[in-house]
Amino acid sequence: MNTIREYIEQMFKGVPVTEETVQLKADILGNLEDKYTALKESGASEHEAIVTVIAEFGDIDELLEEFGVSRVNEQVTKNYETMSESDLRQYIQAKGKMGWNIGLGVLACLTGVAGLLLFLAFQSVLSGALYIGLLFLVGFSVIGIGLFIIEGMKAGELERFSSPYIILPGDKEQFISEQKDYKRSFIFSIVAGVSLCIMSITPILVGALTAVLPILVGVAFSLLLIGVGIIFFTYSGNIWSAYESIKHNGKYVEVIEKETVKHKRNKKVDYVIDEIYWPIIVVIYFVFSFTQGTWAWSWIIFILAGALESTIKSLAGSWDKD
Amino acid sequence: MISSDVIRGYNDTFLLSLLTKGDSYGYDLSRQIRELTDDAYIIKETTMYSAFARLKKNGYITSYPGTVTQGKKRTYYSITENGRNYLKEKRQEWRITKEVVDKLVGGDNK
Numbered sequence: 001m002n003t004i005r006e007y008i009e010q011m012f013k014g015v016p017v018t019e020e021t022v023q024l025k026a027d028i029l030g031n032l033e034d035k036y037t038a039l040k041e042s043g044a045s046e047h048e049a050i051v052t053v054i055a056e057f058g059d060i061d062e063l064l065e066e067f068g069v070s071r072v073n074e075q076v077t078k079n080y081e082t083m084s085e086s087d088l089r090q091y092i093q094a095k096g097k098m099g100w101n102i103g104l105g106v107l108a109c110l111t112g113v114a115g116l117l118l119f120l121a122f123q124s125v126l127s128g129a130l131y132i133g134l135l136f137l138v139g140f141s142v143i144g145i146g147l148f149i150i151e152g153m154k155a156g157e158l159e160r161f162s163s164p165y166i167i168l169p170g171d172k173e174q175f176i177s178e179q180k181d182y183k184r185s186f187i188f189s190i191v192a193g194v195s196l197c198i199m200s201i202t203p204i205l206v207g208a209l210t211a212v213l214p215i216l217v218g219v220a221f222s223l224l225l226i227g228v229g230i231i232f233f234t235y236s237g238n239i240w241s242a243y244e245s246i247k248h249n250g251k252y253v254e255v256i257e258k259e260t261v262k263h264k265r266n267k268k269v270d271y272v273i274d275e276i277y278w279p280i281i282v283v284i285y286f287v288f289s290f291t292q293g294t295w296a297w298s299w300i301i302f303i304l305a306g307a308l309e310s311t312i313k314s315l316a317g318s319w320d321k322d
Numbered sequence: 323m324i325s326s327d328v329i330r331g332y333n334d335t336f337l338l339s340l341l342t343k344g345d346s347y348g349y350d351l352s353r354q355i356r357e358l359t360d361d362a363y364i365i366k367e368t369t370m371y372s373a374f375a376r377l378k379k380n381g382y383i384t385s386y387p388g389t390v391t392q393g394k395k396r397t398y399y400s401i402t403e404n405g406r407n408y409l410k411e412k413r414q415e416w417r418i419t420k421e422v423v424d425k426l427v428g429g430d431n432k
Contacts, residue, residue, distance in 0.1 A: 023397060024371060026394075026395070027347075027348055027371070027396065027397050028348070028367050028368075028371060030348070030349065030394040030396060031348045031349040031352065031367060032367065033394075034349040035349065035352075038353075056364055056366055056367060057366065057367050057368065058366030058367050058368030058369050059366070059368050060368055062368050062369065062372055063368040063371055063372050063375075065372075066371075066372040066375045066376060067375055
């Protein structure tokens with residue numbers, strides 16, 4: 001019986017480990033063992049049974065071809081993780097949830113500020129409004145920052161998806177076509193988010209130009225609208241970037257070694273952008289907005305910075321090629 | 323024993339035909355093929371699983387994990403409506419093929 005098991009192990013050596021191939025291997029092994037047992041029961045000797053079973057195994061390459069996998073250098077499958085379709089589906093889901101929670105965190109922080117402004121607006125009729133307002137600010141900021149921290153910690157679990165891994169051709173095609181289908185929702189979300197941010201100027205204008213509501217109340221509502229708008233960006237943006245990441249990091253087993261060298265160089269650029277570029281933009285945004293009071297339109301810096309990011313990346317990419 | 327070259331195009335049809343009698347799993351199907359043909363044809367494991375993969379891809383069968391028997395969790399296969407229609411076509415095709423081959427190769431009944 002052990003001989004059969006070893007034979008199957010040998011046959012499946014170097015085959016990418018996926019849910020599908022693991023099941024296939026288990027099924028075939030099970031069949032061969034059944035066959036072996038039946039032969040023994042019908043009076044065959046140990047040797048005869050094993051020879052017959054192995055002779056009836058067939059040609060592994062025929063099978064792998066049908067499954068669309070190719071056997072590779074064992075080293076390659078050891079060096080790189082193989083992601084199954086369900087792994088990647090969980091990844092997209094986790095990214096979406098992360099985007100949603102980060103958006104909620106931003107909304108919570110903005111709600112805190114908006115609450116403070118609202119109470120300040122009614123300071124003349126409500127004694128202690130400043131303190132209630134501050135309490136409001138602190139409470140919501142804690143929720144918001146809490147969400148950031150939780151999501152930041154969860155991001156570590158998704159680390160393995162940020163370096164190259166082996167993907168099966170069928171799965172990659174599937175995800176690329178799913179991304180195409182998702183494009184409409186993505187564009188809709190971006191348009192909705194931008195519209196909300198632009199609309200957010202209305203309450204401020206109403207506050208400034210009419211007597212309907214105090215300007216502070218106007219700013220408060222404006223912040224809330226921006227907060228909701230940001231959720232659209234972070235949620236759909238994260239799902240979109242998950243698909244993009246699968247497209248870039250999911251590599252076919254035959255080419256993964258060659259393509260990874262390139263990836264390592266690009267990673268340095270990505271690191272600079274993620275760790276230095278964006279924090280600087282955020283700092284500029286806050287400093288500028290606080291000192292100049294330009295909250296209504298200074299968020300545009302993120303759109304400009306986003307546009308500039310791809311330019312920087314492609315410039316860095318073209319330098320690399322030289 | 324028949325050479326697998328001759329029979330290559332018919333493995334998918336054999337499996338579909340057996341599955342019309344009810345859902346089944348790998349070992350049981352290969353055993354049925356051997357017994358029905360009095361050991362004249364034994365399907366190889368890899369041939370059978372290639373056929374399963376093809377049939378599944380075309381939507382002719384579906385698979386599901388069966389309950390654990392004798393410590394093994396087997397994959398069961400079930401024929402779909404599409405599979406039944408395809409089988410009907412293949413049966414028709416076989417009737418014609420049989421006549422043609424018989425006329426050209428058989429020869430001795432004239």
